[in-house]
Amino acid sequence: MTLEEKAALCTGASAWSSTPVEHLGVPEMIVADGPHGVRRAADVGTMIEASLPATCFPTASCSASTWDVALIHQMGEALAEECIALNVDVVLGPGVNMKRSPLGGRNFEYFSEDPYLAGELAVSFINGVQSKGVGTSLKHYAANNQEFRRMTISAELDERTLREIYLPAFETAIKKAKPWTVMCAYNKVNGSYCAENHKLLTEILKEEWGFEGLVVSDWGAVHDRVSSLQAGLDLEMPGPKPRHTRAVVEAVRSGELDESVLNEAVRRILGIVFKAAETSKGGKFDTAAHHALARRVAAEGMVLLKNDGLLPLKNPQRIAVIGRAAQTAYFQGGGSSHINPTLIDSPFKELQKLAGNAELNYAEGYSASGESNQALVEQAVQSARSADVALLYICLPESKES
Template identity: 55%
Template sequence: MTDNPLDRLTLAERAALTSGESLWRTQAIERAGIPSITLSDGPHGVRRQPDDGDHLGVGHSTPATCFPPAVALGSSWDPDLARRVGEALGRESRAMDVQVLLGPGVNIKRSPLCGRNFEYFSEDPRLSGVLGAALVLGIQSQGVGAAVKHFAANNQETDRMRVSAEVDERTLREIYLPAFQHVVTVAKPWMVMTAYNRVNGVYASEHPWLLTEVLREEWGFRGVVVSDWGAVDDRVAALWAGLDLEMPTSGRASDASVVKAVEAGALDQELLDASAARVLALVARAQPGEGTFDAGAHHRLAREVAGQCAVLLKNDGVLPLGLQDSVAVVGELARTPRYQGAGSSHIVPTRLDDVLTEMRALAGRELEYAPGYRLGDAGRSPELEEEARAVGGGGGAPPPGGGGAPPAPGGGGAPTPQQQPDTPPPPRAP
């Protein structure tokens, strides 16, 4: 009787371990007593979807705390704050039976056109690495794995599934890789997620220099390398390069290609076994869901984080507002906030605060309000613009539908369903 669980598995079962069972779960091998584990989007809130959910983020998910995203957290320059957010994310993950949270993202902001800049900390590799490591340490302190992403040079969204980031090695090592290196060597994440794009002509998921030479041999990474969802172009080439887990499920089609490649001698079985063994080690260290989380306490933490992340670039004397003076609030987003970003990190919040309600609570009275415009394609409205110009000082009753009651004492809005703009933002994958 062997102690090595791999010895109990067939070649097909070993191949199956290195791909997903569904959108969010790894493969279970029931015959050998190997369970599946659940991965979930993050890291600004646990976006736990049912197993038949959609990875693009347009479906429903279990309510979770809406934390400020990395673009805000990076402005705090506070690793302790990032770690506390990570600890809360870990607790919520355990409560939702999530074993690995997909985040943080530590790619460098290089273009204002990058649609995922909100998910990344900074333009600075040092700041991104330190805050990313703190978040990982917090998540993993709760027995939940973190998956640092997107490795590497994922700095734009345009044509991201095919584009090649042409970067010389010095620039990679000075700008694009240091944040990943710091997180890997200091926080030891359970997972590293590869990017969609090519790097110097080679897909990141099939890049032996990135995944084996740099990540494993130079930095000593011992965890699982997972693909971004749908990022694998050639499963056999990915295994050769050092990718351990293709997500999501391919319907077993790519599993068959792996078995065929091993049997034909086109893929060394030792490489497959090494990847399967790393997945088994991940499953073994994963812990089942347990307990609940304090939604009120976590929402108060999110409010604290938002306050610590606010940056005042200039004050020409207007601030602080004298809310006992004549004050009017203008703008639909004051009562229907657009929060976080779009797509895979967008969650259903347990609670959602809005500017209008908070300002009325601070003033202790009604404030005049006008939406001024419509959300979505409707955009500008001459009638609403005229109404906004006509709004005077504070003290008057708001127009019909203009806001709600002040929140209960203790901070944080009342539990609420997700508020959606008229036209939801376009979806994005993990």
């Protein structure tokens, strides 16, 4: 490969694909957002205007509540089958950041506030997906745990805190499951951006833990391409980034960047690209079976906080069903993990199937924006007063979890 080809390989060709080198037989690699469904762009050249239909599995916050590693492995297998059908080589998940602030907009994408649970479930997820010849991307490495200035804040951590809270889930997944890729986070750790953090990417991840895959940036996380290569960031996404590619070429020619560093990144990228190419893509997946599996995970992940004898319901004849989420099912957050689901079960319609002769009375309860609406509140109160029992379906607006 020429110097220019090697530099280009280390940056994506589009929003969701790596750079092919056709005359050398190097194919492109297609990636898609996860972690609870395949968000495959209809056009890999766009940041996503529309994604292809896929099963929306329960989010990590729900699936973690199953405490069922075998079930998570099965979910991973199903995700891989959908990747194969949708021509995806690597699904961008799982996420194992610790839940340290309730205001974190992506908390729903992460398993737990507990490093042990997050790590063990990530192992099952990764093993399930990769057992079918599809890669995963363990993310967001590391300490990307709050919403305030999430892209730029510096997480200031002493070594013990880093090792006991923020890194163990990553370490467990790396050593036990060997994900094909690891995605670096946007933020800084102790003053250095994760994309340019030699201690995190090379000293700990590659040297100490023995990670053999490639390190990919979160989308737009690279600030200095030469510095990120020197730190151990192999693949920058998204692309193309001609300016960054030229900077790498010029840095090698000037002696600022040792070409052996670039060669190492190329080696790691090619290893995953060719591994992905070994899995034939195409075909279909069993939509109904995967939807049934998603329902099973959701059921196993439900948590009953308290029951003073009310449940199960004692044959009520008038049931008030209150809350927008009863009609418009709320089952995922917004943003990069938002799935275009193949099937959706409406809670209200499912209640109608099970309610027998009981009368169900629906009240919206609150607005889609989450802003106060007294008329909706009063309607809900009246509905509850006239019923034997009231079932509340209440959730945050999608804009708050994104």
